[in-house]
Amino acid sequence: MTSRRPVPRLEHHTLERLENIWLGVAIVMNVLLFTSAIASFVSGTYPSLRGEGGHHITGVQNGRIDPKNIAATPFAKPGLRENPDGTLEAFVVAKAFAFEPTVLRVPAGRPVTFHVTSLDVLHGYQVEGTNINATAIPGQVASFTTTFRRPGTLSTICNEYCGIGHHNMVTRVIVETPQQ
Amino acid sequence: MTTTPLHAPPGQASASGIPAPTGVVRQPPPITDAGYLASLKKVTQYYVVTAFLALFIGVLIGPLQALNYGGINVYDIPIVKALLKSYYQGLSLHGVLNALVFTQFFISGWLLYLPVRDLGARINMRFAWFTYVLMTAGLLLAAVPLLTNRATLLYTFYPPMQGDALFYIGAAIMVGSSLLVVGQIVLMWWNWKRANPGKVTPLVTFMSVAVWMMWFVASLGIVTEVVALLIPWSLGLVGGVDPLLSKTLFWWTGHAIVYFWVLPAYISWYAFIPRHAGGRTVSEPLTRLVFVLFLLNSTPVGIHHQYADPNISNLWKTVHMFLTFMIAVPSLLTAFSVTASLEDAARARGGRGLVGWVTRLPWGNAIFSAQVLAMISFILGGAGGVVNASSSFSPVVHNTAWIPGHFHITVGTATTLSFMGIALWLIPHLTGKRLPSMRVASWAVWTWFVGMMVFALGMHWQGLYGVSRRAQVSAAAPDVYRDLPIAIPTMLTAISGVILLISALLYFSVLFRMLLSPRVENGEQTPIPYSEAISPAGEKLAAAHPLVRLTEPLMALWVLALALVLLMYGPVLARMVANMQLVPGWRLY
Ligand code: HEM
Ligand SMILES: [Cu+2]
Ligand SMILES: [Cu+2]
Numbered sequence: 001m002t003s004r005r006p007v008p009r010l011e012h013h014t015l016e017r018l019e020n021i022w023l024g025v026a027i028v029m030n031v032l033l034f035t036s037a038i039a040s041f042v043s044g045t046y047p048s049l050r051g052e053g054g055h056h057i058t059g060v061q062n063g064r065i066d067p068k069n070i071a072a073t074p075f076a077k078p079g080l081r082e083n084p085d086g087t088l089e090a091f092v093v094a095k096a097f098a099f100e101p102t103v104l105r106v107p108a109g110r111p112v113t114f115h116v117t118s119l120d121v122l123h124g125y126q127v128e129g130t131n132i133n134a135t136a137i138p139g140q141v142a143s144f145t146t147t148f149r150r151p152g153t154l155s156t157i158c159n160e161y162c163g164i165g166h167h168n169m170v171t172r173v174i175v176e177t178p179q180q
Numbered sequence: 181m182t183t184t185p186l187h188a189p190p191g192q193a194s195a196s197g198i199p200a201p202t203g204v205v206r207q208p209p210p211i212t213d214a215g216y217l218a219s220l221k222k223v224t225q226y227y228v229v230t231a232f233l234a235l236f237i238g239v240l241i242g243p244l245q246a247l248n249y250g251g252i253n254v255y256d257i258p259i260v261k262a263l264l265k266s267y268y269q270g271l272s273l274h275g276v277l278n279a280l281v282f283t284q285f286f287i288s289g290w291l292l293y294l295p296v297r298d299l300g301a302r303i304n305m306r307f308a309w310f311t312y313v314l315m316t317a318g319l320l321l322a323a324v325p326l327l328t329n330r331a332t333l334l335y336t337f338y339p340p341m342q343g344d345a346l347f348y349i350g351a352a353i354m355v356g357s358s359l360l361v362v363g364q365i366v367l368m369w370w371n372w373k374r375a376n377p378g379k380v381t382p383l384v385t386f387m388s389v390a391v392w393m394m395w396f397v398a399s400l401g402i403v404t405e406v407v408a409l410l411i412p413w414s415l416g417l418v419g420g421v422d423p424l425l426s427k428t429l430f431w432w433t434g435h436a437i438v439y440f441w442v443l444p445a446y447i448s449w450y451a452f453i454p455r456h457a458g459g460r461t462v463s464e465p466l467t468r469l470v471f472v473l474f475l476l477n478s479t480p481v482g483i484h485h486q487y488a489d490p491n492i493s494n495l496w497k498t499v500h501m502f503l504t505f506m507i508a509v510p511s512l513l514t515a516f517s518v519t520a521s522l523e524d525a526a527r528a529r530g531g532r533g534l535v536g537w538v539t540r541l542p543w544g545n546a547i548f549s550a551q552v553l554a555m556i557s558f559i560l561g562g563a564g565g566v567v568n569a570s571s572s573f574s575p576v577v578h579n580t581a582w583i584p585g586h587f588h589i590t591v592g593t594a595t596t597l598s599f600m601g602i603a604l605w606l607i608p609h610l611t612g613k614r615l616p617s618m619r620v621a622s623w624a625v626w627t628w629f630v631g632m633m634v635f636a637l638g639m640h641w642q643g644l645y646g647v648s649r650r651a652q653v654s655a656a657a658p659d660v661y662r663d664l665p666i667a668i669p670t671m672l673t674a675i676s677g678v679i680l681l682i683s684a685l686l687y688f689s690v691l692f693r694m695l696l697s698p699r700v701e702n703g704e705q706t707p708i709p710y711s712e713a714i715s716p717a718g719e720k721l722a723a724a725h726p727l728v729r730l731t732e733p734l735m736a737l738w739v740l741a742l743a744l745v746l747l748m749y750g751p752v753l754a755r756m757v758a759n760m761q762l763v764p765g766w767r768l769y
Pocket of ligand 3: 124166167
């Protein structure tokens, strides 16, 4: 507390220059962010959600499905199925407060196309430890394709509030070593 | 050339913590009609007190939830059980009271009062009171089903989970009445423009009007959802509801609403905080630009909440993602500007060094520290927000505990703590009562900050392991949560609940003591803390900085904002309407 030389205060011109530099930095950061997000789309590290579910699902139009008429669609028998062309599809049905199938078995290393829908309210389909995260909406189908690389057991958690039993709505995905 | 240094630290802060200004400060025109002024102050006080009553109840529930995430289930304790039928009813009350009621009432009072005082204008007080009464009536209507467990829908009330029609009607009235405030303030400003041609709108009015305009554009989504879809559906007039369409309309408002929560705090950060610290607002032209960027950019981005939803094309998700990143720009400009104004203040008080100046700020003044801690919290919250906004990171954190971690350091701290600090001068200003203890207020503010930081750490951390949000994990039967390595983060969350409970009790004890104490002086002795500006905008539009001239036509910019949001939502909504899929309602709570 000895020398009290006046401290020069900030003034208009310096500030304006610094502001402009800062604005430039902000914009560059933005462009970088955007580019990296686009890159992840293009490279497919992100399982982008579609609605249509390809040509394999009967009873789905424009990604919509009549929840009262599930029996006429493959969702009537939830689970994994192998199509004649060798592709794998998993049909998952969410309803209060469980998923069907309760345990889904998939082979490691092969692409699986998931189709998720709900029979009542909104649910969430999140596979722990992956970036699989889709909303299950009654009357709509969420579809995405993903490949599980390593065998193991993964918890599947409902992450959208669906009522009094929400916290108990948990199942498993078991990734198996393909037997060939 | 530098402006003259300031030798003596600004005079001893008064009880209200507002030092006398050191330079030329704009003097808003006085209001000479004492009866009118008293009524204006009273209605503002009603809004603010209603807001804090809602926060008080809402915040008392918070620690129960935090303990839940620490694995401790208190919902089976008889007293809690008697009051709250389930964890989810508690959570619905917590979300609605804190995020919707507290903010809306505080902002309606704050952004009614500021521009009216700033212009020295006369507004119709009957209409202002009518609006308050209507908003409160809406709140009370919605409260009945909430309290009786007939609207345990959480604050997002996603259909087809169905609540009582009364809940939707009450909510519509509550939100709708905020639009009456918008009308009154925009009209008042417009009349001022016509009476003062060629003049620059004063800064505080400018910021307030821009925020109200933004809120108008933003609220259209939720108003449409509730009035056109949910009310007829809950009354049984139509057979079903389209959940995706409803959710999309909800997020049209639901994202922009977070800017409606935080911008009223920005107003204080820009215009008033420098004065509390003994410094100056940095640049009026830049401040105006920031608010215009928010007006244009905060609404057309809500689809970043719906990356996990099917039947919205990836193209639109990407467009909204990019626009979301763009909102970081005005926030970053704010970080620069506000920090510069603090540095200016600290140097005026003899602060030195690259960072050494920080110690010279008035950290013991709770009005100041509340808001500056709020800003620090917002920097961290903003960084996390960029993660949430990115469609490639979002699936990892979407709907996990990370999300409440994120918004408790944005709205739960940046906004709430700022409003808590503002109330410490605003209430003395409105009522002539005195803050009973700066020390206790200061403890409250610092513990809130520390508590929320610990909370955020615990929640972000466990969220990364996939712990779901909105889940009574302490009562979960499957052992998934017990298999995860989350012992430390869940413990942090539980501890933070206790810290925050103490903080809330300290704060509300000061607040209620202040409100219940007798009036001791004329409230005007605690002035509105206007700051001096380093680069002011001036009074004459013709001679002003280009940015000031560019941003002054707010009416045109408002139309542009509306056009932009229609452009960004029109095609998305059109596709949903064309493929409408109605499903029946459910009540699973
Ligand atoms: C004492 C302070 C507080 C504590 C301990 C606390 C704790 C919590 C916790 C643990 C959750 C997560 C619950 C869950 O996902 O199951 C939560 C949710 C929430 N909190 Fe707080 N909170 C506090 C204050 C606030 C404040 C000040 C606000 C806003 C102004 C706020 C707004 C919310 C909202 C909007 C939710 C989400 C509700 C939902 O998901 O529907 N909280 N809080
Ligand atoms: Cu569920
Ligand atoms: Cu659920």
